[in-house]
Amino acid sequence: MANKDCMKLNTDGACKNNDIISFTRRGGFCAVLKYDDKKIMVYGKGYNTTNNRMEMQAIIEGLKKADEIGYDKKIIIYTDSKFIKHAFQWHWTNRWQHNDWKTAKKTDVKNRDLWYQLIELTKNRDIEFRWVKAHNGNIYNEQCDYVARGQANDENLDFLNNLEDMIVYEIKGEN
Numbered sequence: 058m059a060n061k062d063c064m065k066l067n068t069d070g071a072c073k074n075n076d077i078i079s080f081t082r083r084g085g086f087c088a089v090l091k092y093d094d095k096k097i098m099v100y101g102k103g104y105n106t107t108n109n110r111m112e113m114q115a116i117i118e119g120l121k122k123a124d125e126i127g128y129d130k131k132i133i134i135y136t137d138s139k140f141i142k143h144a145f146q147w148h149w150t151n152r153w154q155h156n157d158w159k160t161a162k163k164t165d166v167k168n169r170d171l172w173y174q175l176i177e178l179t180k181n182r183d184i185e186f187r188w189v190k191a192h193n194g195n196i197y198n199e200q201c202d203y204v205a206r207g208q209a210n211d212e213n214l215d216f217l218n219n220l221e222d223m224i225v226y227e228i229k230g231e232n
Contacts, residue, residue, distance in 0.1 A: 069201035070111025085208020088119030101228035137191035
């Protein structure tokens with residue numbers, strides 16, 4: 058399918074100290090929207106977070122931006138998170154809702170607040186999730202990874218404001 062027929066939404070999230078239980082876990086997310094020869098980047102950071110939350114936040118912010126610009130055609134979401142892809146592809150989200158937000162093992166579904174948002178943002182839309190292998194040369198996944206890691210590490214990313222081929226938005230606030 059050509060770029061003119063759909064939006065390609067590339068996403069990534071990152072978390073510093075993801076394996077440590079503490080309030081010092083900083084994370085970052087990034088999404089690049091490509092459609093009709095246009096490119097938009099949205100990025101931001103989160104605190105006391107996890108890698109999965111930042112992966113989800115990247116998709117959420119990308120879909121919010123698609124809504125904001127009035128994009129109503131097909132969206133292909135490229136993510137390196139098999140978990141998120143499978144949750145939609147295999148209808149786990151439907152089962153979780155039906156089972157009062159319990160997994161097949163009867164444990165609580167983590168990140169329910171973000172799943173709610175994802176479900177709402179994908180409802181009644183033509184959405185396709187595609188998995189992309191991380192750190193494998195996909196230019197937009199690499200770009201999202203670089204920015205997400207930069208946010209997680211509190212690096213100065215001011216150079217993003219000087220990108221000539223892309224409109225860039227920083228999402229401020231608690232994520």
